[in-house]
Amino acid sequence: MSIDLAPIVRIEHVEISYNDAKHQKVIIQDASFQLFPGEMVALTGQSGAGKSILAHAMVGLLDKGFTVTNGQIVYMNENIAQFDEKRLQFLRRDEIALLIQHSLNGLDPIRTVKKQMLETIKHKKVGTKKEKESILYTMLTKVGFHHPEHVLNSYPFELSGGMRQRVLLAMILTLQPKILIADEPTTALDVINRDKVLTLLKVLQEEFGLTILLISHDEISFKKYADRVIYMAQGGIMN
Ligand SMILES: Nc1ncnc2c1ncn2[C@@H]1O[C@H](COP(=O)(O)OP(=O)(O)OP(=O)(O)O)[C@@H](O)[C@H]1O
Ligand SMILES: [Mg+2]
Numbered sequence: 246m247s248i249d250l251a252p253i254v255r256i257e258h259v260e261i262s263y264n265d266a267k268h269q270k271v272i273i274q275d276a277s278f279q280l281f282p283g284e285m286v287a288l289t290g291q292s293g294a295g296k297s298i299l300a301h302a303m304v305g306l307l308d309k310g311f312t313v314t315n316g317q318i319v320y321m322n323e324n325i326a327q328f329d330e331k332r333l334q335f336l337r338r339d340e341i342a343l344l345i346q347h348s349l350n351g352l353d354p355i356r357t358v359k360k361q362m363l364e365t366i367k368h369k370k371v372g373t374k375k376e377k378e379s380i381l382y383t384m385l386t387k388v389g390f391h392h393p394e395h396v397l398n399s400y401p402f403e404l405s406g407g408m409r410q411r412v413l414l415a416m417i418l419t420l421q422p423k424i425l426i427a428d429e430p431t432t433a434l435d436v437i438n439r440d441k442v443l444t445l446l447k448v449l450q451e452e453f454g455l456t457i458l459l460i461s462h463d464e465i466s467f468k469k470y471a472d473r474v475i476y477m478a479q480g481g482i483m484n
Contacts (some may be wrong), residue, residue: 252279252422253321253456254303254341260315260482261298261307272298272311275480280424285450285457287467290477296430296460297346298445299481300426301460302303302326304343305333336366342422346460352401358396358412366419384415387452388445407438414445418453425449428460439463 261273273295280286289297301307303318305328320341330335337343345351347403353361362381363374370396371377380399385393389410401409410430417425427446431439447470449455463469467474 248477251281253282254280256299256303256316256320257319258316259299259318260304261295261302261314261316264312265310267396271314275316275482276477276483277316278475278483280456280458281452282423282456283450284469284472285446285459287471287474288458288460288477289462289464289467289474289478292462294477294479296477297428298312299477300343300345300428300458300460300481302338303426304341305330306343308338315346318435337419340422341424341426342417342420344413344425344427347426347433347464348430349374350407350414354402355400357397358399358401358404360412361401362397362412362416362419367418369419380414384418385412387449388412388415389441390415392460398445398480406433407439407441410438410442411445414442414449418449422455422482424456424458426458428461429462430459431463431466439466446470 253406256276256278259273259276260271262269262271276299290296298311299384302313303325313326325336365379365385366380371380381397382393385396396412404412431442434442443466446457446459450457459467459471475483
């Protein structure tokens, strides 16, 4: 795999603080790392270190009370921390996709997969419903479903955890992001499905040139799949 010299994302001395009426605390003190186009980087470290918060900050989705109080998050030479909400929506839709921790609950259990996937690409100007459905077929096939038709007509509650995770990945792929941040994408899965999802991420990295930030506690998995590993200690100190 060849890696471009210019990073696609630069996290530079990022500090993230949390404020409410009673508390004011620094959650992440000084995080810095870079992502280069086309690589898969694992971000790991102690529970509570701030990995998920940083992932949210990278797509401008910090919860109320959290702010980037120092440093910058630079995507293609622009500071994300200065984006307005509209620009952030485009960033999330077209550029950086975040598969959130516990996102298996992100699918509505009682609406068909087809309805939810069509919703995801409704803004795409790809013509007819037939053409849109054909994109869904392609993506579901890419994530390893041999009978996409069957999956499209299923309700998420009828699918296993591993299948739902792959549906979520297919949904994200229809958006053709440049970067995928996958926050603990395999923790809810058994070993077989874990390997399936990680192998799939590796294929997507290679086939689409996707840059992947894999947040994970599972050392055995990420050592096997990631190109390199970054550690975050308590308080978001990188080492
Ligand atoms: N809603 C919140 N209000 C106040 N503090 C919070 C809130 N959510 C998270 N935190 C604090 O932010 C810190 C970082 O949380 P974060 O979820 O980013 O950790 P993490 O590294 O992703 O952990 P894990 O590996 O368990 O997923 C935690 O120590 C937690 O105390
Ligand atoms: Mg987390």
